[in-house]
Amino acid sequence: MFKFKKSSFVMTTVLAVGLLLSACSGNAANNNGGNAATNAGTETTAPAPEDKGSDKKIVLGFSQIGAESGWRDAETQSIKDTFGSDAQFELKFSDAQQKQENQIKAIRTFISQKVDAIALAPVVESGWETVLEEAKAANIPVFLLDRTVKVSDESLYTSFIGSDFVLEGQNAAKTMMELLGADKQVNIVELQGTVGASAANDRQKGFKEIVDGNPNYKIIKSQSGDFTRAKGKEVMEAFLKSDGKNIQAVYAHNDDMALGAIQAIEEYGLKPGTDIFVVSVDGIKPAFEAIRDGKLNVTVECNPLLGPQLKQAILDFKEGKTLEKWIKSDEDVYFGQKAIDALPNRLY
Amino acid sequence: MKLNLRINQNNIIILSTLLLIILLYGAGSVLYTGFFTWQVFFNLFIDNAYLIIVATGLAFVIITGGIDLSVASVVAFVSVVSAALLQEGMNAYAVMAICLLIGIMFGAAQGYLIQRFDLHPWIVTLAGMFLARGASYFITTQSIVIENATYTAISKFKINLVGSNFISVSVVIALAVVAIAIYVAKYTEFGRAVFAIGGSERSAVLMGLPVPRITVLVYTISGFCSALGGIVFTFYMLSGYNLHLMGMEMDAIAACVIGGILLTGGFGYLVGPLLGVICSGIIQTIVMYQGTLSSWWTKIAVGFLLFLFILLQRVIVIRRQRRRIISHAAGKPAPNGGDRRAPASV
Amino acid sequence: MSSIRKQAASIMHTKIIWPITALAAILLFNLFFVPGFFNIEIKNGHLFGSLIDILNRAAPIMVIAIGMTLVIAKEGIDISVGSVLAIAGAVAISLLGVVPLWMAVVAALIVGVLCGLWNGLLIAYLGIQPMVGTLILMTVGRGIAQLITEGKVLTTDDKAFGFIGKGFFLGLPFSIFIAAFVFLFVLYLKKRTALGLFLEATGTNKISSEYAGVEPRKIYLFVYIVCGLCAAIAGLLVSSNISSADANNAGLWIELDAILAVVIGGTSMRGGRFFLAGTVIGALFIQSLTTTIYSMGVPPERIMVVKAIVVIVVSLMQSDRFRRVFQQKNKQAVAG
Structure with a gap:
């Protein structure tokens, strides 16, 4: 027991010294930069010679x-x-x-x-x-x-x-109606972002504004998928079990949730993009790949x-x-x- | 004799924490320009005033051997309630009173469930955590800005200390809470009973202490401190938002432990949470001053510094204990108090 | 002698009856309020329905909760499981393209063991308090996972890997077989080996078990290693299910669910006796609750409150003292 403690102490000391050293060396460069910067910021020192005489x-x-x-x-x-x-x-x-x-x-x-x-x-x-x-x-x-x-x-x-989250939601809804036809009966399920997050609040608001203006379009279920693939898939699974063939479209507040939902739809035995229309926001690369594969219909870019x-x-x-x-x-x-x-x- | 030794052991942890804090701050000052200034030091208190208050309240619960996971949610809930009420145009002081009342009732209810039905504090306060967060979703999912004149005035009030360096009103409140807590723990019957329950609940009952009442009371204190922390946090933020402070309960618990309070109860010194908070505050400030770490390296650096801190603290304590045991073994048989910590892992 | 055994059996009985009641209650609720919840059909050669989903989704929580049960039985706690889960998933998926499948899986499991070893060393040999000891890995671990994935969501097309978390075997999700295997293995350890005796012994009374010749530190080390390994297995299940590793979000807050499952299952957080079957049922209960909430269309901002109420009700049901008070009140009411 005592032996262990001694060796552990040695080990700790070595570790601590090692960390301090690495911290010092790692920071040395940055520290210099920081110095130069703060000095320059106060405008009291002359510009350093390597700055080619130009400004700080x-x-x-x-x-x-x-x-x-x-x-x-x-x-x-x-x-x-x-x-x-x-x-x-x-x-x-x-x-x-x-x-x-x-x-x-x-x-x-x-x-x-x-x-x-x-x-x-x-x-x-x-x-x-x-x-x-x-x-x-x-x-x-x-x-x-x-x-x-x-x-x-x-x-x-x-x-x-930056961008306007409300506008993104509106664009998602408008594009959906354009592609599906405004007079078609469409039941939508919504995968929200994290409850309370402003991106979730505004994307929901913008989407709802447009959908509420068209009696043919209805949001039948809305649930939070926490902006993640895993939760998006889990929630979509539950939606499919409870509403199944009644769902014509999915609106996800981000691409990750939509990609999770696509997996759930496939495992349910339907074709995402064909049987169920999928629209999401963000425009990450995997979403574009999903559009290429015909599994995702629309992604609204958020740059x-x-x-x-x-x-x-x-x-x-x-x-x-x-x-x-x-x-x-x-x-x-x-x-x-x-x-x-x-x-x-x-x-x- | 035994009591003496225990207090000494607490002292070792507190002193080692203090020493390490000075070392850490020194390291930061050497490495980064502008680190060793009064304002940076004061900012540690300004930015963490709410955490100091919450952790100090939590310390009472932990000393009895319990835990309160609901603290962070209560702070968020209080911020949302205050913002919503102020938006309705209610008087600022009335809002504060309501918030404190909510905290007291919330804490008392948790304490009652834990004590009356012998439920484990982890579960009750976990439910409390969900409930407080959920209740603030009920009020609103949006974030509300506070424009009340009293709140903004308090929020922007600066108390100049050294030259133009300032602290906020919240810092004064936080330090007052710590001072009161130290007094209560050390010089009142209630404080001694709290330690007695943490040491051994059964003996405390046999000693004739009003264990049920005190158990409910410590959770009430924690609820009160969370609400007070919530008000201070509201000054700090001037907004109510239900996603505020996700996971802060872990920071509060960590602050207590770093400050030398034993999670199994019975040991601890009420200045500890303050030191713990300052320690993690310095770690964060160092990482921010570093300024080149990516997101993941930030996490790793914070965790590693925390690890190093705890490790050094343990090493100091273990070494001191061993010396004590050896010296005692040479003279008299080793006292109980020293033995108790030796078989590790508590 | 036999009466003692009988008594023990009856305690066991009462402990496990409450999680079962809770699970039954929630399923019954679904029977009435969620149409089609119990529908099970055969699709593409395997069983299909909400109940199957629950089994599949509960598997990761179950596996982690089993590991957590051992840790809690030792008066410990491991809040780093979520981060370990994320690391394991990230390791497996980032290695998949480079090395054969089995190597990626083994590597992920080894990483889990190492994480557990680290926790165990801090807690058993340095005497750091469990919650803070594992807090370190909780913070650092997620950073490491993000470092591995460079903050991106890594994806894989490997069908064989996907089988772990979403494949079907004998008509049932494959993940549930993994969970069952972990369960049986730990149950075997508990019931059939000397280690099992030590597991319960050191939790009940540390000092007396030390006198009995049990080296408590090794046991502590062991339970944290098992817990780390379980978290890594769960990491494989989760990442395989969505064919991707999300270092930022995978396993976030799962430690709370796992601890909840353990406690609902009847294991006391004060250590000592532990109930593996109870834990499994606790995990099933939590997942059923979640799935029910989703199928019912409870607004997302209400979920937290619903969860809080259910947790309080279930733990009150488990409390002997509450039942006693309740029974007394009933008697008084009848008498009055």
Whole structure:
């Protein structure tokens, strides 16, 4: 027993030292960068010689929600690629693990590090007032990505770059009616996202607005599939067992749930895309492949590749141009041949 | 003699936690510019005030050998209730009173079920967790912004401490809660009874302590602290949202354990949760300052730092215990208190 | 002697009767309120219907809950199972294209054992409290799983792999055979080996079992390894069912369901005696509840409340004290 303890202590010490060393070496490079950046931020030091005499690096702090889906990941990657490859910029990335309080902490940290701009992909619309005021007081412009915030004073953020979830829901419904025919009797089951998530709320709202305007279309069941494949499949299985042949269409709040539902429909013995019309939102690559295979009918794009637009916005802001309050991301609705043509170019 | 030793053991954990916190903060200050400033230090308290309050309330439950998994949901529920009521135009102080009342009733109900019907706290509070989350879905699935003047005023009120560095009202509330908790645990009959129940419920009954009443009471305290934490959190966020703080109960429990409170009950020091919260706060701040970690490396880094912390803490404690056992073995027979922890895993 | 055995049998009997009642109640409810719930037909050469779905869906929870039962019997808890599940799925699917199927499966299982070993070492040999010890792997584990998949949802077309989680054998889902195998294996350990005796002994009284010559640490280590292995098996089932590994979401919150299944099954969280059959029924109950909620069309924002009420009612039914109070009240009512 004692022997073990001794050896374990040695082991621990070695581990601890090892970690500290690796942390130091790993951070050394970053630390220097951080130094340069913060110094530059205060504009007291002369630009470093290797900066070719041009202006200082622009430090961008990016607070991301997390990595809960492939879509989110594509967004992170787009930002990292855009700013990582550009010597003009330095990116500070912070992952909030789905928690708003972590995002607020991250923004506070960015402020204390005196970054030049903050990009925020808010996990929810509300609750940003206090911390955004702190950012404004520190004269740091804040750019919102993919979802906006509810604040009493719109000057708290510079611009919002992203899409409109309500519009996505509306487009999903409109395209469905276009392709199926507005006078056909259609019973729809809906696979919602995580209860309370704003993407789920708004995509439901937009879809319902259009469907309610047509008496032939009815949402007969609506259940949360938590934005995941596994839950989407499980819920769809239950729907098929209880309503079976009565279902003509599925509307999923994201592609992952739709892909799960497609599996459930196949295992039930029906043909997704033919027997049951499937429409979803996001436009990830596997969804395009499913359209090619005839299993998915429509995907409404929600573009995660916001890096280039964000970069342009920051540069414009630095030059003193006035920015639009809402910079809409480039988005489209894909189905049929259009989707198949677009497939080779899909990045995520 | 025995009692003395126990308090000493608590001291070791608290002191080692404190030492490690200083080390961790020192490491952060050496590695990152702008880390060693008053505001960063104060931010640890500002950002975690609600967690300090919740964890301190939870500590009472844990010391009796119970657990409360509903805390995070209650905080979220309180935020939604406050936001909804304020939206209706209710007076801010009335809203706060209602929230505290909800917390007290919720906690008392859980305590009653646990005590009266001998249900396991895990299950009752797990149901409580579902119930509080579910109840806030009933109110709304949207997030509500709070525009009430009193709430925004409190939220934005800054207390300047050192130069222009500030703390918020919430920090004062949190520190007051910790101070009261330390006093209650150490100097009141109730506090001693809590420890007695955690040590051995049967002996506590035989000692004639009002075990049922105290059991209900600790859950009520936890409910109250969750509600108070919820109000403080509402100041912090100025919004009500039912997906707030998913999984925060684990942070609160971890804070208690890192602060040296034994999950099997009977041991603990009420300043512990505060230290535990600060520790995880520093870990998070370091990871944020690092600024290049991808999502998954963030998780791994946070977990690994947590592991390292707990490991070092254990090593310090085990070594001290061993020395004590050896020194005692040389003189007198080893006392019970030292033996109790030796066979690992509690 | 025989009376003691009889008594023991009757305790066992009362312990398991409550989860069975709960399961029966929910099935009965379905009989009346969900038309077609009990329909079982033969489609594509296998049985087909809601009940079969429940069996298939309950398999992962069942497997994890069996492992969890052992851990809980040792006064422990393992909240890292969800993350281990995600790692195992990610390992299996990321290896599938590279190595043969059996190797990918074995690799996933080995990873599960390693995760269990890690937990066990922290808890048994370093004396870290179980909830916090496993909290570390819960956090790190999901990060590792995401690292393996690079945050993406990995997919596979491997038909043989898909068979594990959605194939049918003798007309029944194959996953249920795996769950049954795990159940029987652990039951065998418990009933027929000396290890089984130790399993229950160290939980009931640590110090006395130490005097009896049982080395408790090895037992602790063992149960966490089994739990890790079970989580890995569940990971294979889940990832095979959807033919993809979703490191971000696979097994999220499954530890709560598993613990619930164990407790509904009658095993006390204070350690000691454990009831494997009860756990299995508990898992079936939880899945039946979920499937019922989906088929009934309960609005998603109500699910949490429904679940909370059901959990409270079931645990009240199990409580001896509650029944006593209830019976007394009834008597008083009759008398008055």
